[in-house]
Amino acid sequence: MMKTIKLTALLCALMLTAPASHAQSMDYGAIAQLFGEPGTTSATGSPQRATDVPANMVIVTAEEIAHSGARDIPGILRHVEGLDVLQWANDDFDASARGYNQAYSARTLVLVDGRQVYADSFGFTPWSTVPVELSSIRQIEIVKGPNAALFGFNAVAGVINIITKNPRYDDSTSLTARYGSQNLSDTSAVARLAFGKDVFVRLSGDYRLDKPFGTSNPLSFDGDLHNHNERAALNADAVFVLPDDLELELGGTYSEANQNEVSAGYKLQTSEYQTNSLLARLTGDTGLGLFKLTAYNNWFDWTRAVNPGVVAPKLKNTVTVVQAEDVFTAASDHTFRLAAEYRHNEVGTPDADNGWVSFDAGSVSAMWNWQILPQLAFNTALRFDSVAYNNVLPRSLASRNGPALHIDEWNFNSGVVWNANSQDTFRLLAARGVQLPNLVQVWNAAASQGGSKLLQLAPSTVTNFEALWNHHFAWMDTHLQLAVYHQDTYDVISTGSGTIEPTGMPGLAPINVGSSRADGGEVSIEGRLNESWRWSASYRLEVINDKYTHGGSRTDLINYQDTTPQHVVKTNLGWDMEAWSADVFLQFQSDTQGLRRIGPFPVPVPIGAYSTVDARLAYRLTDGITVALSGQNLLVGTQQQTSGPEVERQFFVTISYGG
Amino acid sequence: MGRIFVGPGLVEKTWAPLEGKVNTVSGRSKHTGLAKVARIGAALLSVLALLCPAKAGEVTAADLQAAMRALGFLTALQNHPAITVGVVYHDADSKLQAARVAAMLVRQGGPGSATVAASVIAVQDLPLMAQHVDALYLLSLPPEAGRSVSDFVKRQSVVSISADPACLEEQACVLMVQARSNMTIVLDTALAQAAGTRFSAVFTMLVKRR
Numbered sequence: 001m002m003k004t005i006k007l008t009a010l011l012c013a014l015m016l017t018a019p020a021s022h023a024q025s026m027d028y029g030a031i032a033q034l035f036g037e038p039g040t041t042s043a044t045g046s047p048q049r050a051t052d053v054p055a056n057m058v059i060v061t062a063e064e065i066a067h068s069g070a071r072d073i074p075g076i077l078r079h080v081e082g083l084d085v086l087q088w089a090n091d092d093f094d095a096s097a098r099g100y101n102q103a104y105s106a107r108t109l110v111l112v113d114g115r116q117v118y119a120d121s122f123g124f125t126p127w128s129t130v131p132v133e134l135s136s137i138r139q140i141e142i143v144k145g146p147n148a149a150l151f152g153f154n155a156v157a158g159v160i161n162i163i164t165k166n167p168r169y170d171d172s173t174s175l176t177a178r179y180g181s182q183n184l185s186d187t188s189a190v191a192r193l194a195f196g197k198d199v200f201v202r203l204s205g206d207y208r209l210d211k212p213f214g215t216s217n218p219l220s221f222d223g224d225l226h227n228h229n230e231r232a233a234l235n236a237d238a239v240f241v242l243p244d245d246l247e248l249e250l251g252g253t254y255s256e257a258n259q260n261e262v263s264a265g266y267k268l269q270t271s272e273y274q275t276n277s278l279l280a281r282l283t284g285d286t287g288l289g290l291f292k293l294t295a296y297n298n299w300f301d302w303t304r305a306v307n308p309g310v311v312a313p314k315l316k317n318t319v320t321v322v323q324a325e326d327v328f329t330a331a332s333d334h335t336f337r338l339a340a341e342y343r344h345n346e347v348g349t350p351d352a353d354n355g356w357v358s359f360d361a362g363s364v365s366a367m368w369n370w371q372i373l374p375q376l377a378f379n380t381a382l383r384f385d386s387v388a389y390n391n392v393l394p395r396s397l398a399s400r401n402g403p404a405l406h407i408d409e410w411n412f413n414s415g416v417v418w419n420a421n422s423q424d425t426f427r428l429l430a431a432r433g434v435q436l437p438n439l440v441q442v443w444n445a446a447a448s449q450g451g452s453k454l455l456q457l458a459p460s461t462v463t464n465f466e467a468l469w470n471h472h473f474a475w476m477d478t479h480l481q482l483a484v485y486h487q488d489t490y491d492v493i494s495t496g497s498g499t500i501e502p503t504g505m506p507g508l509a510p511i512n513v514g515s516s517r518a519d520g521g522e523v524s525i526e527g528r529l530n531e532s533w534r535w536s537a538s539y540r541l542e543v544i545n546d547k548y549t550h551g552g553s554r555t556d557l558i559n560y561q562d563t564t565p566q567h568v569v570k571t572n573l574g575w576d577m578e579a580w581s582a583d584v585f586l587q588f589q590s591d592t593q594g595l596r597r598i599g600p601f602p603v604p605v606p607i608g609a610y611s612t613v614d615a616r617l618a619y620r621l622t623d624g625i626t627v628a629l630s631g632q633n634l635l636v637g638t639q640q641q642t643s644g645p646e647v648e649r650q651f652f653v654t655i656s657y658g659g
Numbered sequence: 660m661g662r663i664f665v666g667p668g669l670v671e672k673t674w675a676p677l678e679g680k681v682n683t684v685s686g687r688s689k690h691t692g693l694a695k696v697a698r699i700g701a702a703l704l705s706v707l708a709l710l711c712p713a714k715a716g717e718v719t720a721a722d723l724q725a726a727m728r729a730l731g732f733l734t735a736l737q738n739h740p741a742i743t744v745g746v747v748y749h750d751a752d753s754k755l756q757a758a759r760v761a762a763m764l765v766r767q768g769g770p771g772s773a774t775v776a777a778s779v780i781a782v783q784d785l786p787l788m789a790q791h792v793d794a795l796y797l798l799s800l801p802p803e804a805g806r807s808v809s810d811f812v813k814r815q816s817v818v819s820i821s822a823d824p825a826c827l828e829e830q831a832c833v834l835m836v837q838a839r840s841n842m843t844i845v846l847d848t849a850l851a852q853a854a855g856t857r858f859s860a861v862f863t864m865l866v867k868r869r
Binding site for chain 1: 729
């Protein structure tokens with residue numbers, strides 16, 4: 001920790017002695033106004049227009065979030081083309097780009113303003129703990145395919161970066177109350193305060209209460225299930241405009257969620273989460289480029305039932321991250337980004353002294369964007385990560401020193417973007433990303449192997465090759481995108497037991513079992529009929545082939561090829577007329593399978609093809625106050641969408657002010 | 660769900676409140692009476708601009724709005740409550756258009772909530788002009804006019820903006836801002852450096868540079 005503080009102090013000193021600086025952070029609102037499209041840094045780290053990014057990216061704007069009628073972030077994401085969202089229970093979701101979705105989905109990295117909210121302990125994102133209110137979101141940036149050269153490990157299927165409104169530029173003051181079926185009550189507030197011209201603060205909070213689905217549960221369950229789900233979140237952000245127009249951002253978050261959910265072992269369990277984070281970010285537009293220094297710490301505490309009547313010791317995960325980056329231009333044709341990162345990640349059961357596992361990771365990365373011609377750009381980014389694990393084994397073992405594990409890996413993202421004319425853009429993309437075994441998997445493997453040997457567990461690597469064509473039809477202002485892709489995953493990791501057992505005994509150790517290959521295509525089209533009507537439609541075809549050459553008799557294999565739907569269709573029709581606004585979302589997915597724990601084995605069970613409809617009808621009472629009626633899964637009362645409990649139809653009324 | 664982005668961006672077509680003033684500077688003369696006419700004309704033009712596609716060489720309301728928004732990223736003008744813009748023309752035919760453009764600029768307003776005071780300037784008068792302006796808005800100019808504009812830009816450390824791509828070849832404009840089906844913004848980095856003008860790094864990375 002002391003090293004981190006010293007490094008931070010050194011970088012701060014460098015920043016403050018840099019040449020005089022100017023306007024600094026991204027003003028997303030001004031950029032969208034000027035260019036008529038959002039700006040983003042989530043493709044390369046450099047500010048870019050959405051049309052210029054060398055990536056397959058979808059940006060969901062604040063307006064689209066409002067139209068979605070969703071009451072949480074997964075409810076928004078389920079409408080996004082190319083994203084798979086599994087709803088396991090009321091308030092329990094997993095999201096993954098391009099299939100490969102599972103309970104505790106590990107392959108899609110989720111961040112809020114660049115801060116990771118993905119939990120490394122088990123490698124998943126507990127969405128209820130994400131401390132962001134919908135009204136404070138500026139846009140959600142979704143990159144499909146690996147983007148590990150920018151974001152690092154686990155950004156292999158995709159990245160979801162939630163960008164919140166900057167209190168310096170955006171007034172996000174709002175009050176929202178929501179009531180509905182399943183005993184839903186949800187109240188959130190966002191306040192933005194300005195102290196003179198140099199200090200801006202945003203405070204937000206939310207409290208949500210609802211009850212789990214009452215449908216029959218086909219899964220075995222651990223412990224006593226809660227009869228209600230509960231979520232509370234607080235968030236404070238402050239932006240200080242410093243002399244020389246440097247900008248300092250300080251942020252803190254707290255969230256707590258108690259809910260029923262489906263575990264990675266495909267059993268129903270109760271979980272109690274508590275998360276905290278602190279963040280400091282210094283940004284400057286210096287003569288040396290756009291410089292950014294970020295330091296944050298996440299604390300993630302988790303208690304869950306692991307056997308009937310047995311609650312696991314509290315699992316504590318602490319992540320410390322220090323990042324420094326500089327984005328600068330050289331000549332008129334070249335943009336570069338240089339970055340370095342240090343990360344310490346630790347998980348254990350300190351209350352029970354049953355051991356722990358941690359890693360220290362150092363990373364360096366570089367990005368080069370070359371505008372070869374006004375219409376043609378080439379982009380490439382490389383990142384090198386070096387990860388060293390340490391672990392202490394359970395008390396029950398003879399030796400508490402586990403085997404060492406050291407991982408050195410390269411990631412890359414490369415792309416060519418050709419704006420052939422004002423109607424057509426072509427992109428060719430290639431990328432490689434690395435998915436680390438989660439920390440509990442490493443600990444299980446170390447405890448199983450014991451001794452002082454090197455640990456025999458490799459990370460998964462994902463390569464992705466993709467071609468995109470975008471076309472704009474002036475007729476009805478219609479935008480078309482076609483994408484075809486091929487993706488290979490090597491060294492697929494079995495899940496292992498995925499637990500630090502309360503008895504102190506190591507669980508089943510994961511192993512590398514083989515590879516998996518995906519081929520797919522997406523077509524999406526959207527447009528306007530006139531000022532009143534909006535519409536969009538997308539179709540995805542994806543075929544996955546798992547080739548597992550090891551561990552055929554194991555009980556912890558993930559079946560990707562049968563659990564990813566081959567055909568997915570998503571459509572939206574929206575209408576705006578003066579104070580009224582209405583949206584209908586229709587989704588269809590072909591038959592697939594889901595894993596269900598039967599005895600010790602997760603067994604594939606069939607899930608029939610299904611269609612769902614979500615809808616929202618809103619009326620603007622005044623300039624600031626809107627009342628909306630929303631419904632989700634409207635076609636039938638209950639519906640099997642996963643191998644877990646059936647999803648129920650939901651209705652809710654939302655009254656909102658501001659935002 | 661989610662927007663698919665290709666080439667063309669949406670252009671917002673709203674107007675700022677009517678503020679500021681229009682001056683015509685041709686040599687040393689000022690015709691304040693023209694301002695009223697220009698304001699009425701600008702209002703009509705603004706309606707037409709929304710309805711009709713732009714012809715080649717024509718400055719649209721969207722071009723001007725984008726130009727003013729781009730000025731918001733100029734570090735020297737950030738948070739200025741008022742800015743002055745000179746609209747540059749080269750002959751009698753384009754003088755009336757310059758007056759219309761000036762009136763539209765006044766009507767639209769500047770970056771953020773800044774008001775605009777606009778002057779109409781003959782390109783022939785630039786070498787001797789001592790009046791301060793924060794920015795020049797260039798109508799289509801003949802190639803031989805490029806030199807006097809770039810000299811003025813360097814001497815006065817101002818930003819020159821045009822919707823005419825030819826201005827880049829003539830090295831007359833620091834920014835080419837054209838809001839047609841595409842929002843196209845090109846920054847002449849050499850001229851900007853020579854003029855000592857600086858945009859935020861975020862902006863320079865978002866636009867095309869040459």
